[in-house]
Amino acid sequence: MHRENVDQISLQHRFGRKVFTTLLRELNDILIIVLAQSEGIPATLKLSERDSINIAYQCFFYGTSGEASQKLINNALSKYPEWKERILNACRQTQRGMNQKYSYKVLEGHQSRLSHYYRHLFQTVKYVNEKKGLDYRRKYEYVKILRAQLSTHEQALLFFNSLSEMGSPWEQKLGLTDNQRLITKYNLVKNIPAGFVTSVNIKTLYPDVHYEGDEKSVRRKELEISYL
DSSP states (O other), rough: HHHHHHOOOOTTTEETTTHHHHHHHHHHHHHHHHTTTTTOGGOOOOOOOOHHHHHHHHHHHHHHSSHHHHHHHHTTTTTTTHHHHHHHHHHHHHHHHHTTTSOOSSOOOOHHHHHHHHHHHHHHHHHHOTTTTHHHHHHHHHHHHHHTOOOOHHHHHHHHHTTTTTTTGTTSTOOOOGGGOOOHTTTTTTTTTTTOOOOHHHHHTTSSSOOTSOOOHHHHHHHHHOOO
């Protein structure tokens, strides 16, 4: 089912997994724009890294141009009144130049492409996590089969999605227990190589994931015991 969802995603002349390569590139360019707005500002007034990711992802997901996109993004960024117009103006000013790098118009949003994809992915992992009669080792093996279907670009985009407000049920939503924090519990971003995402440090934002090639930390071992 996951492969079918991936195969149905298209963007101009790209289809399936190739689309995620382009989507990640666009999101990274938008994040660079957002991070640039904090340059030269005292550290105490800067956007936090998580807020910067959240803003960039929502600009990427909803878009910043077009009547429908503008309504959605204005509502989504209403919690950042001192930053909203500054960032949206920077995106719009950069849009024409960015369009020359891509085979499509950027910053027009990808909600129609990604909504179903992430809803299905989340519900699948959540279903396994809540399945009674299975211990953690068995659940982990099932989710591992699903994770093996994710390309590196898919995992990287999932990383950004999970740090946005719309993706908060993965891990960041208030009130979640360790057993409900699915990104960390099932190492869903473990295969992202060091340096693959250059704009932020993945390991800082998800320090308890057991990344491929790394030794398990003491904290990771403690978590795995608590999952049993």
